[in-house]
Amino acid sequence: xxxxxxxxxxxxxHYVRQFGxxxxxxxxxxxxxxxxxKGFPLLMQQLYSEGVLSLLIIIVSSLFIGMVVxxxxxxxxxxxxxxxxxxxxxxxxxxRELGPVVAALLFAGRxxxxxxxxxxxxxxxEQLSSMEMMAVDPIRRVISPRFWGGIISLPLLTLIFNATxxxxxxxVGVKWLGLETGVFWSNMQAAVDFRLDIFNGLMKSVxxxxxxxxxxxxxxxxxxxxxxxxxxxxxxxxxxxSLAVLGLDFVLTAMxxxxx
Amino acid sequence: xxxxxxxxxxVFQHDNGRTLFKSIDITIPRGKVTAIMGPSGTGxxxxxxxxxxxxxxxxxxxxxxxxSVPDLSRDELYQLRMRMGMLFQNSGLFTHLNVxxxxxxxxxxHTPLSAAMIHSLVLMKLEMVGLRxxxxxxxxxxxxxxxxxxALARAIALDPELIMYDEPFTGQxxxxxxxxxxxxxxxxxALGLTSVIVSHDVQETLAIADYVYIIAGGEVLAHGTxxxxxxxxxxNLQQFIKGLPDGPVPFHYAAIPLAEDLLRATxx
Numbered sequence: 284x285x286x287x288x289x290x291x292x293x294x295x296x297h298y299v300r301q302f303g304x305x306x307x308x309x310x311x312x313x314x315x316x317x318x319x320x321k322g323f324p325l326l327m328q329q330l331y332s333e334g335v336l337s338l339l340i341i342i343v344s345s346l347f348i349g350m351v352v353x354x355x356x357x358x359x360x361x362x363x364x365x366x367x368x369x370x371x372x373x374x375x376x377x378x379r380e381l382g383p384v385v386a387a388l389l390f391a392g393r394x395x396x397x398x399x400x401x402x403x404x405x406x407x408x409e410q411l412s413s414m415e416m417m418a419v420d421p422i423r424r425v426i427s428p429r430f431w432g433g434i435i436s437l438p439l440l441t442l443i444f445n446a447t448x449x450x451x452x453x454x455v456g457v458k459w460l461g462l463e464t465g466v467f468w469s470n471m472q473a474a475v476d477f478r479l480d481i482f483n484g485l486m487k488s489v490x491x492x493x494x495x496x497x498x499x500x501x502x503x504x505x506x507x508x509x510x511x512x513x514x515x516x517x518x519x520x521x522x523x524x525s526l527a528v529l530g531l532d533f534v535l536t537a538m539x540x541x542x543x
Numbered sequence: 544x545x546x547x548x549x550x551x552x553x554v555f556q557h558d559n560g561r562t563l564f565k566s567i568d569i570t571i572p573r574g575k576v577t578a579i580m581g582p583s584g585t586g587x588x589x590x591x592x593x594x595x596x597x598x599x600x601x602x603x604x605x606x607x608x609x610x611s612v613p614d615l616s617r618d619e620l621y622q623l624r625m626r627m628g629m630l631f632q633n634s635g636l637f638t639h640l641n642v643x644x645x646x647x648x649x650x651x652x653h654t655p656l657s658a659a660m661i662h663s664l665v666l667m668k669l670e671m672v673g674l675r676x677x678x679x680x681x682x683x684x685x686x687x688x689x690x691x692x693x694a695l696a697r698a699i700a701l702d703p704e705l706i707m708y709d710e711p712f713t714g715q716x717x718x719x720x721x722x723x724x725x726x727x728x729x730x731x732x733a734l735g736l737t738s739v740i741v742s743h744d745v746q747e748t749l750a751i752a753d754y755v756y757i758i759a760g761g762e763v764l765a766h767g768t769x770x771x772x773x774x775x776x777x778x779n780l781q782q783f784i785k786g787l788p789d790g791p792v793p794f795h796y797a798a799i800p801l802a803e804d805l806l807r808a809t810x811x
Contacts, residue, residue: 321652408633408635408638409631409632409633409634409635410635410636410637410638412592412597412631412635413629413631413635413636413694415595415597415624416595416597416624416627416628416629417624417648417649417652417697417701418621418622418624418625418649418652418653419648419649419652420621
């Protein structure tokens with residue numbers, strides 16, 4: 284009995300300590316942003332590796348997701364004689380939920396895991412330690428650009444996701460199933476509100492980008508410097524990020540709809 | 544002040560509760576090559592990290608040029624580190640940069656020098672370690688010995704006062720070993736550095752060190768010139784220096800008698 288209580292207490296202390304370290308790392312990443320002269324090229328490099336290199340998976344996935352939503356939506360709506368509402372259905376689903384959430388999940392798998400593995404390997408091969416001993420702060424040089432790169436990249440990727448998914452829906456709805464082009468676009472335009480739908484979706488992706496980047500850099504920076512440790516950290520980064528995105532999505536949606 | 548580094552009554556305990564140093568006193572004189580030796584796992588690398596401020600001691604003082612390292616602010620610590628160089632066991636080269644850019648890294652970070660000046664300085668540092676022709680190679684294309692030499696060139700890029708070597712000779716072939724041993728001594732004397740070598744390679748280290756500390760079991764076992772150490776008749780020391788498989792440090796890890804262990808063994 285006492286042993287179990289001991290183990291529980293130890294686990295509690297362990298998790299509180301981890302949260303404390305993660306909080307410290309987040310505050311350092313926020314308050315030691317990359318400076319203009321040396322940091323800007325590093326930030327651009329991260330926008331490329333986290334953002335541009337994620338484009339392929341984002342574009343291909345969003346195109347198919349848009350096409351599938353349109354196909355499913357059309358066959359349901361047509362039963363009620365409401366096939367002309369396909370545009371609003373796809374646009375609202377994508378801008379409010381599918382865009383921010385699916386883009387975030389793909390981003391966590393593609394860019395978050397890469398960031399964790401890269402930082403973990405830098406730690407295991409003493410690159411971070413040698414940087415510290417050269418009086419170069421790894422938080423400013425390595426962590427902060429990757430953190431800000433995540434926050435900036437994901438909203439941009441989400442915009443691209445939204446646009447491509449809607450284009451996919453247009454291909455299926457208009458080009459394949461024969462809906463009127465004008466009806467498709469004008470109903471969509473009438474139903475979608477910029478602030479409530481598009482802007483709120485982008486706000487979600489800013490939060491998701493920050494959380495994914497935070498989890499990724501934390502897991503990499505505090506990874507055990509062994510091959511098994513880096514593998515575990517990379518897996519954790521993807522799993523924790525995905526769970527955080529799905530959980531936060533509910534909280535943010537409730538706040539935005541006005542439930543809270 | 545003749546001593547660049549002074550360690551007084553240092554106690555260090557890991558987060559897991561294991562005490563690595565019980566009470567250690569070490570002084571590193573300026574301009575000399577001081578070796579810190581001891582069996583694996585005695586905390587030699589930890590000692591270098593404590594000197595560099597990457598770890599904080601549980602008790603005791605660590606003074607570098609009169610400044611108490613654990614009490615320094617973040618900015619003061621980074622200022623002090625600009626006067627130190629460290630050669631890591633794994634070299635710690637940045638894998639995304641070539642040899643030239645690795646050596647140029649601290650110069651670009653800390654000096655306002657022009658690209659032409661940095662180019663000249665990097666070539667000079669690479670020439671010192673004999674790798675001027677390898678500037679465009681990536682770290683993955685280097686042998687272990689070459690990687691250490693590049694890391695050495697990078698460690699001396701800012702002309703530090705103190706340079707710390709973490710196991711510089713481990714895993715080197717005889718040629719690389721000879722080159723590195725000569726480099727450590729030559730650079731120390733030519734550049735007026737103060738060198739600290741942490742190693743368990745007895746012959747190589749004793750050949751170039753001016754003063755030696757042997758640590759084991761969390762304490763300083765012996766210290767003196769290399770000749771003093773060789774002449775010391777302590778059985779602990781003789782086992783370490785001569786590499787005897789059994790002695791005060793037993794060959795067998797502590798365990799119950801073999802017969803008893805076999806009899807109570809259960810199939811896995």
